[in-house]
Amino acid sequence: MYEELAQAWEELTSEGSQFELETVNVGGVDLLSYKNQPASLRDFWLSSLRFGSADYLVYENERLTYTQAHQQVSSVANWFISNGVKAGDRVAVAMRNYPEWMLAYWACMAIGATCVGMNAWWATPELEYAINDAKPKIIIADEERLEQLMDLRDLQEFPQVVAVRSKSLPQKAASWHELVDTDSIMPSAQIDPDSDACIFYTSGTTGRPKGARLTHRGCVANAMSLAFAHIVQSVASSRAGIPIAKPTAREVPQTSALVITPLFHVTANNCVAHSITMAGGKLVHMYKWDAGEALKLVESEQITTISGVPVMSRELIAHSDFDRTDTSSLKSLGGGGAQLQPDLVQKIESSVATARPGTGYGMTETCGIITAISADFFLDKPESAGPAMPCFEAKCFDDEGLPVSDGELGELWVKGAQVIKGYLNKPEATSETITNGWLHTGDIARIDEDGFIFIVDRKKDMVLRGGENVYCAEVESAIFEHEAVTEVTVFGVPDERLGEVVAAAVYLEDTDSINAEALRTFLQGRIAKHKIPQYLWFLQEPLPRNASGKFLKRELQEKLIIENAS
Structure with a gap:
């Protein structure tokens, strides 16, 4: 199985292949990247127009096709421009996982603006800090976050507010309906692949969150890595005579994912939403996580993949309605955000008649995944996070910054196109975390003879x-x-x-x-x-x-x- 994986890996990344690699120089550092990836997230989004009448965003009784989503994104993008937003300016989004999140996000990508994801769980002082740090020209907020905004007293500059799903409209605020009510042609834009696509905040060791600057190149590379992970393991499994899909899995009209983790994190936005958009799939949003409601949606929307933190998989399988729910559309269950415990890997395999277990290890600082593992590879190495994706160099280092021997423990460092540009307004934190292109993950790991990475501890407090x-x-x-x-x-x-x-x-x-x-x-x-x-x-x-x-x-x-x- 591992020989077949190595062979498929080499073939898929070789010259002329879909995932051919190239070396690009970014800021004076040579990085591995995918030669055939779209140049920007704008191009990535525009390519999805071909999916036309297929469902794209679903929330409760609301449904938007790709055509409708593109119309609304074009309208929002033009509204941004008419309100002074230029390439490189920032637009903050502070809300639950409503469909408006994705529409606002793609509108930013379309014109080269930077989408700043605000953590919807933040207390008011944390929200205030992030707004002062990012200085967005516009903030798009739902009713709960609007209430927090109205309590802010120490903002250096108050951004233009757009209200989403709010019963009342604050003074001088625009309603989301104003942004999407007009027919518009997508504005033109030239976007540097290494410009900021989005800023997602990570918790800070000094008590303040850090804004990670994710680039267009890095985010698109992550989508390519996700596609590669599925294809390479499928090819290897097939050649080894082990089909990656269970024979009980049934074919459904459309790939679809349940969006169950916050879109202000890379798991939901970069890993779930980007990969589903690239495949012409359907994103089904939930107001909040509830295992019982999730099961209803799996059946009614014919969900094929669920990617969340491990506790969500446990709760889904343990729910009293699980055995009487039609989950036959489900092909993949697992996710990231934390390592799936070995017992859960086996539990998913044995409890779900049609789904295979899968996980990915990554960080905000890598625009998504570093590694991925699924199906029989995961069952064989349930404590592993999988091999690093092709656009990464991955090594373990000791406390002196020297590489450790094969199989020995050390801090995992990675280098490649997916590594962030740095932290917003924090040059010291950036230089501590990224040296000569190498990202210090803060995780203690070992790499086995097959190139599979095992995360064993955290260096960070x-x-x-x-x-x-x-x-x-x-x-x-x-x-x-x-x-x-x-x-x-x-x-x-x-x-x-x-x-x-x-x-x-x-x-x-x-x-x-x-x-x-x-x-x-x-x-x-x-x-x-x-x-x-x-x-x-x-x-x-x-x-x-x-x-x-x-x-x-x-x-x-x-x-x-x-x-x-x-």
């Missing part, structure tokens, strides 16, 4: 809660704002549903000065809800430290008992 990165320093900073707190350390606690949840050990000199309920209330509005510690320990003595004064988190965690937490 971070909690991965249900696919959301929560940096411990950010939560610690927020807790330290309370005057009663003398010392605090934040860490992750394993959780069967979410993978990890946030926990904190707090030392108070005055033990009666605050309790868990009061501290959580204090944190509301300072940090997003999912960052507030689920477990709190109030200690009677200072936290243990090493000789250099750093808290001994691992030693402390081993002593703390969950049942004693508040």
Whole structure:
């Protein structure tokens, strides 16, 4: 099977093939890229017009075809231009996974504007920080985010507001209907492949989110990598006499995906939405994740692929309606955001009659996936994240920045067209994370003899809660704002549903000065809800430290008992 994979890999990336590689020089650094990829996301979007009357966006009782979506995107793009948006300007989107998200996104791509994805879970101060950081000319927001916008008092410059699905219209705000109500021809544009396509914010180690600058080249390369991963593993499996699809899977009229993770992350936007758009498929949006509702949509919309964080797959399979729901259209179940546990890989294979397990490992900083693995390759190596895609060089390095021997543990570094340009307004963070084109992932890994990558630990001080990165320093900073707190350390606690949840050990000199309920209330509005510690320990003595004064988190965690937490 692995010999067939190596052979198919070489054939598909060779000269004259669909995924032929080339070396491009970007900012003085040579990077691997796909020679035949579209030059920009504008070209990528325009190529989907050929899908015409096929369904594209579905939300509850609403349905848009590709033709209708292109008409609305053209109208929105022209509205942007008439309101002063030029190539390189920024347009922020702050909303749930409504269809308007994708329409606004493609309108930005069409004219060379940068789409800034605002985390819909942010507390008001976090939203305010990101607006001041990105300085968008326009912000498109749903009703919940509009309420937050109206509370902002320290904006350096207030952007033009567009209201989406709001019962009331704030003063001077435009309604989304104004943007899409006119027939327009798509405006022309020349777009540099290495210009910013979108900015997605990642949690910051210093307590402030960092705006990752994803380029057109990087985002299109990610879509190519996703297509390559499916094709190369299908070809290899077929040659090895192991069909990648189960014989029970039935053919459906259209590829379709359930959009179940936020579009302000690369999993939903770059991996799900881009790949489905490239294939002429259908994106089915949900108001929020609910396993029961998801099963209804799988049956009614004939969903073929579901890609989310591992807990979503677990909840889907465990739901009481699963066995009586027609899931025969489903061909792939899994996703990213966190490693699928080996037991879940086997559970998907055995529980879903038609679907194969699959996952991808990647980061915002790589515009999506670095690796991908599915079907029998995943069953054979359930602890692996798969091989790095062709447009990446991938190596493991020790703490001195020297490559480790094959199979040994080290920090995974990657280099290629998908690596971001850097962080917005943060040159120091950029230079710390990317050196000579090499992105330091912060993950400890090993690479086996077949080139498959195994992620074994995180170098970063971070909690991965249900696919959301929560940096411990950010939560610690927020807790330290309370005057009663003398010392605090934040860490992750394993959780069967979410993978990890946030926990904190707090030392108070005055033990009666605050309790868990009061501290959580204090944190509301300072940090997003999912960052507030689920477990709190109030200690009677200072936290243990090493000789250099750093808290001994691992030693402390081993002593703390969950049942004693508040």
